[in-house]
Amino acid sequence: MAVKEKITQMLFRVLDELNQFRPREEHLKKDLETPLAGASGRLDSAGLINLIVLTEQKAAQELGRPILLTDDRTLSRINEVFLTLGSLADYIHLLLNEKRDG
């Protein structure tokens, strides 16, 4: 499976876990276009933190490499990174590529 696809599937599993704690009408759709924390995002602060924590945990388990989504670099572009599920997937892909190249 391509890395990008692996990241997408991992993020879908993150959403599965997040949705367990959200009312049915607030479930996040497993779609790369799903808005997260941007202007039309549906995550409040606690929801966004849950997403960050779960994503970091799942990435370490499923992608085999730890990623950090709370460093100053990510925080400085938080709205961009967490705009949609797709933008988050792209950012994780970028981080993994950087690690491999570095």
Add this chain to the structure above:
Amino acid sequence: MEIKTFTVADLQLALRSEDFWLSRTLPITRQRALSFCRNPRAEKDDPVLLVAYQDNRVIGYLGILPDKIYFNNADHKLGWLTGWWVDPSVAAKGVGVTLLYKALNTYRERIGVSGGSKEARKVLHASQKFIALNPPKGIDIRFRLNASKALLRKYPGMRAFRVFFKIADALLDEIVDVRSFFWERRHGFRRRLAFEYLSSIDEEAGRFIERHHQHDLTRKGKADLSWIMTSPWVVSAPQKDPASRRYFFSSISARFFYLGVKVFAPDNGMVGFLMLKVRDDRMSVVYAHFEDRHAPSVAAAALYHALTMDVSTLSLYDERLVKSAAGLRCPCWATRSVSRGFFLSKAFADAPLADCRLHGGDGDFAFY
């Protein structure tokens, strides 16, 4: 969104600048900024304020109070989060989250939180980065019923009868006053105890505190307590001023002051020290130092001052004082159990903190 970090030195500059105070939303008041700059536990380059800007507009801020905690015979620096605010119109844009993680990164994950709103606690819990400390269990002792206030809040339609409610309140207060008179005479506090009052900590009180604070988490000493007493965040004033309307947290109160009380008993010399905070009609014992055997005398001193200073509620957070106060059977309308939540980041998870004593004024509690 841009996050700007202000160190103590930056705040000193901001205090001298005019532009900083022109923004529609203030991230800090001058009073609080002055206090931050005078913190004896802060270094010049310690970050103390994070401000989130969007298009030059303040959309969120988070204060950090540098402090030290003590364990394993050493002091360990940390920052207490204080005054965490996000503009509700941008609440879904990760501003609060960015401020929290920025604070954690800036202080190398050595952060403490005292109290906090329900929303803030939810966020801290979600981050999985904090552990809760054993909260000090205290009580609120209510001397004044203030029934008119509560009734009119619940039944606003009864405002026409408020004069009668106030008369009823005054009569009920008299009952406590009369009982207090006999309670004081029965115990003879004025014969048995003597007091000396302080607006900042003197040498004698400083030495006394140092002898008694060895098991405290933050071991506040003479300089620290004097700083709190002389650099309050809330100012006594009859009404809000324009700056306080542009700042989300408390900055003005009708009555706000600290009082240091040295408690003396004949033949024993100084037996206790109390740092009282009075805000409007509430009094809190924010720091208390004494030996266990003198707990009844020190509890009596706290109760005596609450009654003499005509406050409606006294809050105690020292379990020894709580126990002794119960034994003194002071006249009051009700007592209520209260506790104060303290959280430390997981960087301190392995620290032996179970036996450390927390005071009601630790974290940023002493300032509100």
